[in-house]
Amino acid sequence: MESEDLYLSPGEVRVVYRFHNTSNHDIATLVAFPLPVMTIGEQGNYDLEGRDPVDLMDFKVTAEGKTVEPKVEIRATRFGVDVTDVLKRYDIPPTMIASGEGARSALNDRLDDLPQDARNELTRYGVIDWNTAFGAADKPLASTHWDRHITYYWFQTFPAGRTIEVTHHYKPVPRHFFFSKEELANPETRKLYCIDQSFASAAQAALKQSSTAILAGTELKYVLVTGGNWLGPIKKFNLTVEKPSEKALVSLCADGIKRASPTTFTMSADNYAPDSDLNVLFVEPMPVLIRSR
Secondary structure, X not given: OOEEEEEEOOOOEEEEEEEEOOOXXXXXXXXXXXXXXXXXXXXXXXXXXXXXXXXXXXXXXXXXXXXXXXXXXXXXXXXXXXXXXXXXXXXXXXXXXXXXXXXXXXXXXXXXXXXXXXXXXXXXXXXXXXXXXEOHHHOEOOEEOXXXXXXXXXXXXXXXXXXXXXXXXXXXXXXXXXXXXXXXXXXXXXXXXXXXXXXXXXXXHHHHHOOOOOEEEEEEEEOOHHHHHOOOOXXXXXXXXXXXXXXXXXXXXXXXXXXXXXXXXXXXXEEEOOOOOEEEEEEEEOOOOOOOO
16 A cells, blocks of 8 residues: 555545555455444444435445445444344344334334344344333333444455555544543543543543533544555555544544644654554533523
8 A cells, every 4th residue: 555545524534545556467356444343232322313224324435536336244243243134033224224204213113012032032142122221101112232343345456567546435423422520530531542631631621611511522433454454554644633623622542643723633654554443532512502492
């Protein structure tokens, strides 16, 4: 890989690659782009409103300026076991996205009312239980638990001795959560996002200014280690991270990253060999809710 230019923001991810075929013959091969694993259940809070049930990320690919139509594989796992077929047996989409107006509500209602034999199997696999939430008249509601794996893939020909440019962009699905002083003090949180003293001080000040002592946290993940699947390191790697607003704070593990504008941060590296994926933390004031009279 001669170069990779990566742009990350909560609303869009863009990547431009330049690949060079060092051999004296064309190479036609499968190219796969895995997305970060998303947890369905109490640990995951993703805004999937309006998303396509299959092309969840509105994923677009071009090669040498020509459009490529990627395919997508969607799987579900629980405790590392593939449970995709178990869910499909009961017409449960692994993405938990149902298309059409009112379809999501209808899906939830159907899960709440599944017959006992279906409940027994789904409970054995640990993918749904009816114990953790209760609705009107103490009716148990379905609570879902599995990991969602999405991979886009296509076949690409790399001409002998030539360099070609491949691009893709998509709309990511970040995880949203409440960011509190306890979260800021959590050693695992600080390690995962490489939180330094500058970020910690700014976050503490923002928490003090918040009437609820809570900030809006957004986690954006990007699978970077697949860049190590190509021959040698990435000769030239460029990263741009854009905050959703000037008031937002950002933290991630990226040596040499620096502010380029009020909302953007950049880094560059030669002969870059990523050894971990990217976990980007955005923190900003909670949105103000306007009540109608």
